[in-house]
Amino acid sequence: xxxxxxxxxxxxxxxxxxxxxxxxxxxxxxxxxxxxxxxxxxxxxxxxxxxxxxxxxxxxxxxxxxxxxxxxxxxxxxxxxxxxxxxxxxxxxxxxxxxxxxxxxxxxxxxxxxxxxxxxxxxxxxxxxxxxxxxxxxx
Numbered sequence: 001x002x003x004x005x006x007x008x009x010x011x012x013x014x015x016x017x018x019x020x021x022x023x024x025x026x027x028x029x030x031x032x033x034x035x036x037x038x039x040x041x042x043x044x045x046x047x048x049x050x051x052x053x054x055x056x057x058x059x060x061x062x063x064x065x066x067x068x069x070x071x072x073x074x075x076x077x078x079x080x081x082x083x084x085x086x087x088x089x090x091x092x093x094x095x096x097x098x099x100x101x102x103x104x105x106x107x108x109x110x111x112x113x114x115x116x117x118x119x120x121x122x123x124x125x126x127x128x129x130x131x132x133x134x135x136x137x138x139x
């Protein structure tokens with residue numbers, strides 16, 4: 001039972017961390033000089049790896065507990081024990097779903113920002129090329 005609470009805690013903390021990272025990513029400055037190295041995207045992708053590691057660890061705990069719940073029979077623990085374990089596993093599943101949805105949204109935000117940065121880079125290069133060609137024509 002403590003293991004399920006630990007899994008819930010990991011999922012909830014993970015979801016909060018992912019949401020905070022999403023908020024930071026959304027409010028980060030995207031200046032011209034920071035567009036080219038894409039440091040914003042690189043940092044977000046590194047934190048995404050940490051989030052997936054946290055998800056894997058919680059999933060290991062959750063899977064082990066699901067196997068335990070499956071092995072518990074009504075004869076060993078009675079109806080109340082089985083019902084309690086089943087209801088707690090539903091809570092864990094919901095916490096996991098929140099964490100996974102947060103990760104999905106974070107990945108989507110990373111992709112959107114990367115696409116925006118690529119567009120800005122391409123537009124900046126095109127404008128620079130136009131300016132250089134106009135200067136070349138005038139000289």
